[in-house]
Amino acid sequence: LTRVWPCELSIxxxxxxxxxxxxxxxxxxxxxxxxxxxxxxxxxxxxxxxLQLHIRDSGEQQIEATKAPLLVAxxxxxxxxxxxxxxTRPMAGSMDLPTKGGxxxxxxxxxxxxxxxxxxxxxxxxxxxxxxVGLVFKDGVVLGADTRATEGPIVADxxxxxxxxxxxxxxxxxxxxxxxxxxxTDMVSSQLQLHRYATGRESRVVTALxxxxxxxxxxxxxxxxxxxxxxxxxxxxxxxxxxPHGSTDTLPFAxxxxxxxxxxxxxxxxxxxxxxxEEGIELVAEAISAGIFxxxxxxxxxxxxxxxxGKTEYLRNHLLPNPRTYNSSKGYSFTKGQTEILSTKITQxxxxxxxxxxxxAMEE
Amino acid sequence: MGDSQYSFSLxxxxxxxxxxxxxHALTAVGSGQTSLGIKAANGxxxxxxxxxxxxxxxxxxxxxxxxLTPNIGVVYSGMGPxxxxxVRKSRKQAQQYYRLYKETIPVTQLVRETAAVMQEFTxxxxxxxxxxxxxxxxxxxxxxxxxxxxxSGSYFSWKASAMGKNVSNAKTFLEKRYTEDMELDDAIHTAxxxxxxGYEGQISSNxxxxxxxxxxxxxxxxxPAEIKDFLEEVE
Numbered sequence: 381l382t383r384v385w386p387c388e389l390s391i392x393x394x395x396x397x398x399x400x401x402x403x404x405x406x407x408x409x410x411x412x413x414x415x416x417x418x419x420x421x422x423x424x425x426x427x428x429x430x431l432q433l434h435i436r437d438s439g440e441q442q443i444e445a446t447k448a449p450l451l452v453a454x455x456x457x458x459x460x461x462x463x464x465x466x467x468t469r470p471m472a473g474s475m476d477l478p479t480k481g482g483x484x485x486x487x488x489x490x491x492x493x494x495x496x497x498x499x500x501x502x503x504x505x506x507x508x509x510x511x512x513v514g515l516v517f518k519d520g521v522v523l524g525a526d527t528r529a530t531e532g533p534i535v536a537d538x539x540x541x542x543x544x545x546x547x548x549x550x551x552x553x554x555x556x557x558x559x560x561x562x563x564x565t566d567m568v569s570s571q572l573q574l575h576r577y578a579t580g581r582e583s584r585v586v587t588a589l590x591x592x593x594x595x596x597x598x599x600x601x602x603x604x605x606x607x608x609x610x611x612x613x614x615x616x617x618x619x620x621x622x623x624p625h626g627s628t629d630t631l632p633f634a635x636x637x638x639x640x641x642x643x644x645x646x647x648x649x650x651x652x653x654x655x656x657x658e659e660g661i662e663l664v665a666e667a668i669s670a671g672i673f674x675x676x677x678x679x680x681x682x683x684x685x686x687x688x689x690g691k692t693e694y695l696r697n698h699l700l701p702n703p704r705t706y707n708s709s710k711g712y713s714f715t716k717g718q719t720e721i722l723s724t725k726i727t728q729x730x731x732x733x734x735x736x737x738x739x740x741a742m743e744e
Numbered sequence: 745m746g747d748s749q750y751s752f753s754l755x756x757x758x759x760x761x762x763x764x765x766x767x768h769a770l771t772a773v774g775s776g777q778t779s780l781g782i783k784a785a786n787g788x789x790x791x792x793x794x795x796x797x798x799x800x801x802x803x804x805x806x807x808x809x810x811x812l813t814p815n816i817g818v819v820y821s822g823m824g825p826x827x828x829x830x831v832r833k834s835r836k837q838a839q840q841y842y843r844l845y846k847e848t849i850p851v852t853q854l855v856r857e858t859a860a861v862m863q864e865f866t867x868x869x870x871x872x873x874x875x876x877x878x879x880x881x882x883x884x885x886x887x888x889x890x891x892x893x894x895x896s897g898s899y900f901s902w903k904a905s906a907m908g909k910n911v912s913n914a915k916t917f918l919e920k921r922y923t924e925d926m927e928l929d930d931a932i933h934t935a936x937x938x939x940x941x942g943y944e945g946q947i948s949s950n951x952x953x954x955x956x957x958x959x960x961x962x963x964x965x966x967x968p969a970e971i972k973d974f975l976e977e978v979e
Binding site for chain 2: 566
């Protein structure tokens with residue numbers, strides 16, 4: 381499904397007009413004129429559609445798009461730590477200036493040059509390769525997640541926490557790049573807390589949902605966070621999935637991550653409306669176990685979170701289906717004589733050992 | 745800020761070495777409604793009188809005592825709108841601190857940052873100092889704490905303090921009644937009595953506001969029903 385952005389059509393018109401007018405002489409350099417706005421051409425897979433961003437040179441970066449009200453960030457080579465730096469930069473200054481959104485393009489040219497000319501391999505990011513699920517039961521919402529974090533073929537964390545706190549009544553499971561899910565959920569959790577103070581009310585799930593999806597959409601899919609958001613508020617229990625590009629679904633049961641197909645098969649066969657709390661937890665645990673045992677990217681333990689009106693229970697390591705059985709519980713003991721002595725050589729240390737009374741030698 | 749016509753500060757020194765705008769701000773505070781705070785051995789109490797301009801005003805819509813974090817609360821004397829701006833800024837700073845250090849902000853840090861904001865407005869272009877003095881009460885790992893922040897940006901830690909209209913009488917009253925090992929409930933009674941001293945009219949659960957923080961570190965504003973209980977105990 382290829383979407384044509386409205387700005388693309390206007391850009392094509394601009395290009396046609398520019399071609400018709402021919403090359404113009406440089407207008408800067410004459411007194412009283414400002415240099416024209418720099419425009420960046422970003423490499424896209426489709427060469428027919430160019431997205432141009434004009435950045436005004438005023439020391440501050442105000443990213444404006446030609447006739448496109450919503451356009452912002454695009455990065456040819458995303459660095460998860462750079463994105464994170466933008467996300468968590470503390471706001472300096474006393475005035476509440478409008479936030480400058482979008483990606484900082486300063487290093488894009490350098491990255492491109494490094495990749496092309498010097499063959500620098502852009503570092504990969506830690507993906508979670510996950511199974512995360514959620515379902516709505518009679519009194520609320522149950523969320524579940526596995527606990528394996530992978531870095532390529534290596535298990536980086538055998539017992540990580542993928543169910544993140546958003547509000548006392550809203551929790552969020554995260555799949556995708558671990559740094560992105562952490563940063564985005566922390567940021568929205570912080571915003572929700574400020575909102576609660578300002579309004580004096582409990583946070584709503586749709587508020588968290590809208591904050592998440594607007595943020596992810598702004599970054600055009602480069603913040604690789606796929607989330608299952610669930611909670612109970614004054615309007616009832618809610619369960620949503622959020623995709624990295626910013627689209628959302630509202631569902632009675634949902635799965636995300638590399639193990640989502642295994643988990644979804646369990647849900648599709650066993651889910652029904654109006655489950656009780658025990659049935660809900662059992663079904664979620666079963667779905668996550670399906671992901672753990674059938675998907676390489678998921679593994680270790682099952683975390684479950686049950687949210688009902690007024691009460692949230694975070695059951696960390698609800699199931700431990702992968703215990704370490706190869707370690708001897710008694711420990712290891714090696715009796716004398718088990719190692720064969722092949723030869724013995726005794727070297728005398730110098731008999732004169734001088735003990736220096738060095739009180740001043742060690743300085744603190 | 746640099747391009748505006750007011751890129752110079754409106755707060756300038758007088759020949760005697762005073763910042764007259766800050767003096768005027770303190771006068772504005774001094775004509776505001778009385779507020780006070782008392783630090784007890786196991787908690788802090790802050791209170792203020794809530795005199796509304798007319799009986800037609802819905803008193804439930806007015807909240808003079810606000811929470812900044814779950815364990816820090818604040819009350820003011822002076823201009824209400826300035827207070828709202830400071831509360832908003834302080835809450836945001838507390839959140840930013842948490843996001844940066846993954847630690848709930850200690851009371852002293854929040855006081856320092858709020859005071860820094862108030863000082864900025866005495867030295868920036870085109871702005872005036874805040875017309876409020878704040879009493880910030882909190883309970884963290886260093887125990888219960890009470891700080892007063894002035895429009896100039898200076899802050900002090902107090903065992904008990906008062907601000908606003910009746911400040912001298914209230915402070916004298918507090919000096920007489922304060923003891924080091926006061927319990928929080930005694931402190932609440934003392935606070936109510938101090939407010940009663942300077943109150944013009946009949947004190948009731950609807951025209952005072954009390955905020956407390958105990959050793960459970962949860963700041964809460966007392967409901968009118970709870971205030972009524974304490975008032976009856978005092979009578």
